[in-house]
Amino acid sequence: MKKTIKQISKMKLSHFIVIGTIAGAIILLFAFTPMQQSKEWTAPATANMMKNSVASNVQSIAAGKVIYTKNCYDCHGKKGKGDGPKSGDLDKSPKDFTKEQFQKQTDGSLFWKITEGRKPMASFKKDLSEEQRWQVINYVRTLEIKK
Numbered sequence: 001m002k003k004t005i006k007q008i009s010k011m012k013l014s015h016f017i018v019i020g021t022i023a024g025a026i027i028l029l030f031a032f033t034p035m036q037q038s039k040e041w042t043a044p045a046t047a048n049m050m051k052n053s054v055a056s057n058v059q060s061i062a063a064g065k066v067i068y069t070k071n072c073y074d075c076h077g078k079k080g081k082g083d084g085p086k087s088g089d090l091d092k093s094p095k096d097f098t099k100e101q102f103q104k105q106t107d108g109s110l111f112w113k114i115t116e117g118r119k120p121m122a123s124f125k126k127d128l129s130e131e132q133r134w135q136v137i138n139y140v141r142t143l144e145i146k147k
Contacts, residue, residue, distance in 0.1 A: 041113065041118055042109075043106075043108070044112070047106075047108045047109055047111065047112035048109050049106075049108055050107070050111055051107065051108065052107040052111070052134050052138070053130070053131075053134060054135055060134070060139075061135075061142055063132070063135045064132075064135035064136045064137070064138045064139030064140070065139045067128065067132050067135060067136050068136050068139050068140070071128070072084075074086040074087075075087050075090065075094040075120075076094045076095070077094075079098065079143060079144070080098055080140060080143040081096045081097070082094040082096040091119075091120060092119075092120055094121070098143050098144055098145055098146050099146065100145055103145050107134075107141075111137060114128070114133045114136060114137070
């Protein structure tokens with residue numbers, strides 16, 4: 001039985017639709033996969049240029065420690081090593097603030113990360129004032145650095 005040109009064209013069209021659908025699904029899968037989660041978390045250049053508007057002194061560090069204990073301790077731990085009581089429940093381990101690589105980040109970068117958050121870390125844009133976020137950074141800067 002010979003196939004007509006019309007039947008062959010319909011077959012080619014149906015193959016084209018199937019292949020197009022599969023290709024589209026793959027593209028959508030990659031488009032909506034949070035690939036940034038596997039990459040290093042980098043603040044934008046504009047954030048890196050921000051300067052801490054709160055002087056690092058005994059008062060701001062003490063205030064930052066109180067805020068840290070209330071908001072950061074559960075995941076990052078008492079000494080900032082990423083070993084807080086809830087750290088084991090997270091899909092991704094919290095950062096160790098005592099590592100030199102972490103401490104090399106600018107205050108502006110840390111401020112941006114605290115402000116914006118990234119799963120599993122919450123955004124503190126609405127929960128902490130700008131001054132409080134800077135105070136936390138002043139406190140985190142006092143944590144012992146290990147190389």
